[in-house]
Structure formats: structure tokens, C-alpha cells
Amino acid sequence: MTSLELLRSKVTAAHQAKWAYVYVRQSSLSQVTRHGESTDLQYQLVERAVQLGWPRERVKTIDEDLGKSGTSTEHRLGFQYLIAEIGLAHVGLVVSLDASRLARNNSDWYQLLELCSLFGTLMADSENLYDPRVYHDRLLLGLSGMMSEAELHQLKLRLHSGARHKAERGELRQNLPVGLARLQTGQVCLHPDEEVQARITLVFQKFKELGSAKAVVRYLDRVGLPLPARPLRGPAPHDLVWQRAHSSMVLSILKNPAYAGAYVYGRTTHDPARRKPGRLYSGLVHFPIDKWSIVIHNRYPAYICWDEFLTNQAQLRTNQNRYQEDKHGVPRKGQALLQGIAVCGRCGARMRLRYSGPQGEFPVYECGYTQNEYGGSRCQEVRALGLDTEIERLVLAALAPDKIALALAALEQLEQEYESLRKQWQLRVERAQFEATRARRQFDAVEPENRLVARTLERQWEEKLRDAEKVEQDYQTRLHQQRLELTPEDRRTILALGEDLSKVWRAPTTTQADRKRLLRLIVKDVILDQRRERGKVWFQINWQTGATSEHWITRRVRAYTDYADLEALQRRVRELNAEEKMDEEVAATLNAEGFRTAHDRPFTSKLLWLLRKEWGLPTVKANGPHPARWEDGTYSVVGAAGILGVYPGTVYQWLKSGLLHGRQLAKWTPWKIYLADEQIAALKTRARRLNRSNRRAS
Secondary structure (H helix, E strand, O other), rough: OHHHHHOOOOOOHHHHOEEEEEEEEOOOOHHHHHHHHHHHHHHHHHHHHHHOOOOOOEEEEEEEEEEOOOOOEEEEEEEEHHHHHHHOOOOOEOOOOHHHEEEEEEEHHHHHHHHHHOOEEEEOOOOEEOOOOOOOHHHHHHHHHHHHHHHHHHHHHHHHHHHHHHHHHHOOOOOOOEEEEEOOOEEEEOOOHHHHHHHHHHHHHHHHOOOOHHHHHHHHHHHHHHHHEEOOOOOHHHHHHHHEHHHHHHHHOOOOOHHOEEEEEEEEEEHHHOOOOOOOOEEEEOOHHHHOEEEEOOOOOOOOOOHHHHHHHHHHHHOOOEEEEEEEOOOOOOOOOOOEEEEEEEOOOEOEEEEEEEOOOOEEEEEEEEHHOOOOOOOEEEEEHHHHHHHHHHHHHHHHHHHHHHHHHHHHHHHHHHHHHHHHHHHHHHHHHHHHHHHHHHHOOOOOOOOHHHHHHHHHHHHHHHEEEEEEHHHHHHHHHHHOOOHHHHHHHHHHHHHHHHHOOOOOOOHHHHHHHHHHHHEEEEEEEEOOOOOOOHHHHOOOOOOOOEEEEEEOOOOOOHHHHHHHHHHHHHHHOOOOOOOOHHHHOOOOOOOOOOOOOOHHHHHHHHHHHHHHHOOOOOOOOOOOOOOOOOOOOOHHHHOOOOHHHHHHHHHHOOOEEEEOOOOOOOOOOOOOOHHHHHEEEEEEHHHHHHHHOO
């Protein structure tokens, strides 16, 4: 019996009643294009199925997976279709060149073997025919799959070792960012386009100034400047395009070490546990800088130095609003001035921010680190408005000696920014004019009779001319609206504002985010502790210069048991009460002496009455005869009755009805009645008429 007859002995009519599938796969597109013989050899396996007894019309070829790796089934639609057909019992034979064509990992390979065993599907390669239900055939297939996976591992190991060895010398070619270009000699240089260089430099300058990638995006959008990009689609060289700035573009510039002149290998790795279904490039893990495998400095021409690159990465980390370690977030629009830089003086954690009040208008710094981590109580919370007012006063006082230098620095910075913007727009106008000129040259080069091409080139020329005109109009509009130059009047205004920093700080055009950004330029963080002393908040300012200063402020409290100057207040109230001062007089005295309530308001007679009840102080009443007239010129009830010729009861009635006007310092205190000469005469006449009518009635 020949070997072919021996193989055919495993084939039954039940197998031939089903379809035979030939699976064709190459690992990459380069293999498909360069290794055509291997692909042709796999297509010829159709003859192998015919030799095993299947009619040619019952043989199907699956080649959807050409150019796809066999390490997984995620993107191999052809293999997934084959598995589905086997599970539906439609397949009698699966033919492939070898096991490595079907799968490069054991999980997919043994899944295929299990399905073929369950549904009685035969498997064949270029040499043999296997029945997965037979022990020895299944053993050989299992070993073949294991060798295929081991072979892939060895291939990857050799390729990665070679790539790493080449990267250690800085010779492994990597995709360059848009600001760099590679010459035909292999040497890397700055991009020859001056506008590209200027725009990349502008991104680094504005990030150093604004401290946030989103702030840079908003700035570029406000001034109308796009960013260059070089999408890696299709074969090299890749064309340069200009796009509206967005966060991912700015971050890709700030985070790329090539702009700092460094050749880096091993910045990322793929973590299969983090991969998401349907997302090809998910699961990418970025290593911190100290974990990068290879870093070769001064390999490329640089836009910034390495120290500035490290500073930028540190700034990007601190911009994360996580309130952990040095991550204090970027300044935002909320009221709290110390947002992100307030540190708890009890546990050392960064304090979070919440808003209280009916409308959420009162910011509060709170520390919940102990509560969140250990289940305990909150460390403390400090109301922000009073504290921020004191911080503002201290900061403006600290800046006062340097106000002239600050004004001059601001003036110089504005001039540099205006000059930079003018240069950016001039480069953009120059590019638009060049595009229009090139389109005209292309139109001039075509034969006039070839209208099929001439019409298209003429239309492109007109479009470029309109684009150039629009860019020129935008440039002139911005020159007019934004005034990209400083007049002598502007310089005098800026110097005048430098003389009064508080005016700049409180100006309507200065946003709360601007104030926070200014604050962080001179203040690193502020440590808060309101439990050191009753009714007060202790805080320490850590200045950016390395100096520290400690301060106290009196805080608002809910009860007088937490009042900062409780002993002094109580002692003074007792003294005034012992002098038989009325509650209103005591309140006026306390206010004049600088005492404030627990809520930082003036004292009132009602509040003094409540405090006396709480402290057990007696009520002071006016005893003894009242004088007819008080020292301030007002009349007592007895004095008013005498001068008007009526009974005291009538005076009380007139006070109640409004005919007379007077006041009491507090309840049970004497009346002080206001009487003018003309009012006395009128009331005497009213009293005489009242007496006559009373006599007639009697």
C-alpha cells in the first residue's frame, strides 16, 4: 500500500460529505510582497485536498489573514470563520502548510484540536494526514503546536536582542517627531521648514510660561496658529500637514525626549492584561524616565535642554488633580486661592476642596486622608475666604519691594510675545504665498491644449490664492484687533500698574485662575492647622525661594466656647455689667474697643442679652427718679409730661401711637424722647383741647 493510499484510509465518506478548507496565512505585509513563493505554495495545497479525495468544487480557500500575525485570533477573521465552520460540523478536512500557519500559541492551537476531535474533522499538512481523535496523531499535533510556539519565541528573542544591540549604539532607526528630519545620509537635523521650527519652539515657550498643556492649546487657538503633524500612513516619506491644535498634539511634543536631543529606547511595553477588545493599540504601558532601557544624550539636534525636559515632565505630573504628594493640579476658576497647594498640618497630606452654603458659595479646605485611608475621623477643615484674604495681603506685601522690576519684566515679556506672534504670522503668510506660487507654476507647466489637466490645476491655483488672501486678511485683522505692538501709552500704563500691584490683582480682567498662577510663582505651598489654639488658624507659607514664615488669623466659630479671645471678652463684659451699663451701651463699647462676634460681626444688644443669660450676669435696670432731661438733650417720660402738661400715661400712649418719637437702649430701660420747640407747642395745644373736651364730658 502506497503512502497516499495509507492516508486515504483515514478518510471516510462522512468526511468527504463535508467541505475541505485550505488555510493560507503570512505574518506580515512585507512577507506577502517579498516572499511570494511561500504564498503560492500555500495556495497549491488545494491539490493536496484533491489528492485526498475531495472534489475540487468542494475545496474552499481561506486567505483573509494574509499579512496578519498568528500570535492571537483577535484580528484574524479567517481563523475565526474556520473555527465557526468546524463548530457547525461543516468541515471534514483542514489543510495548512504547517501548524505555524494556523496558530502560534498553544491556546488557539489546542482549541482547534479540541473542536476537530469533537466534530471528527481531519487535519493535513504538506506531508501527513492526522485524525485528532487518534491518540498518536493528537500527540504529534500537540507537539507540532508546541514547537510552533517555541519557534516564534526564539524568533522574537533573536529579533529583539538584535534590535536592542543596535539601539545601544543609537543606530536603530526610529520614527522621528515632526520637528526633526532625516537626511538621505541618515543624519538627523532640525526640520528645514522655519515655520515648523518656530511653532515647536513656541509650544515649549508657552508651556514654560503657562504651565499647562490645555492652556497652550487655548492660547494657540486664541491666536489662530495651527500645529504641524506628520501622520505615519502609507510608505515613507510622510507628508507634513497643519492641523488645529489639540491636547494630544501638544502632549506628544512635550513628552517626546527627541526634542531634547535624546535617543531613547524602551519607553513603553504592552501589558496583555490591560488590552481592551477591539482596540489594537490598547494595553500600552509607559515607563517612568528612570526605567527607560537606553538613553543616549545629544544624539539629535535639540529644541530644549535635557533639564528643561525633566522640568516639563515634573510639571505635567503635578498638573494631575489627585492631591497626592507633589500633584497639586493646575490653577482653576474656583474661589479658593490655595487650591492644590494647601497642606494639612496634622498629617501632611494635601487638602481637598469643597464648597458649602445654600448656593455652594463658600469654599472650605478639608483633609480626609486619615478618614479615607484608616477609617478615622477627618483631620480638620478650614474656611477659605478669611484665610485667602490674609494670604493675599501677605503676598502683595512681599511683592511690594520688587514692583518696579516686575513691571519692567512684564513689559519686556509682552514685547517678546508680540514679536513672536508677528513672526509666527509672517511665516504663515509666507507659506500660503508659496503654496499659491507653486500652484501657478504647476498650471503654467501644463500644455494649454490639455484642458483635462489644466482645468484641475487652474481650480487648485484659485483655491491656493483664496487661502493666501484669507491668511493675509486674518493677519491684518489680528494686527488691528490685538495690536501686536506696544505704544508709548501702553508702556506708561503697564509701569503705572506696576506701581500698584493690588490694582492688577483685583482688576476685573484678572481671573481667579490668573491669581492662583501668580501665587504659585512665589508660594510653593501653605501648611494649615486650626487645632493649635482655640479660635485661631496657624499657617506656614513655604516660599519658592526656600524661606518660610508663620502666621495666625482669628477664624469664625459656631459657639463662644471656641472663641479665640473668650477670657478677654468675658472679663470686659463683666466689668461693664458691674458698672451698670445697659446691653446696648456694652455692645457699643465692645465694638469701639475692636471686639468682634464669633461670626466676625459687630456686637448687638440682643447678643449681649444672650451672653449674659449664658454667663449668669444680672440685668441692669434704671432705678431712682429720672431727670426731666437727659445729658444728650432728650426728655424722659416725666420730663416730657411736665413740659407738655399731660400725665405720664398720656406720653406712653403718644409714643405707642407715633405722636411722640423716642428710643430705649434695651427693654426696661428709660425712654429718651425727642422734642423740638415747634412740636412742643403743637402738642401743648392738643393737650389743652383734650382737657376741655374731658371737662365738658364730665
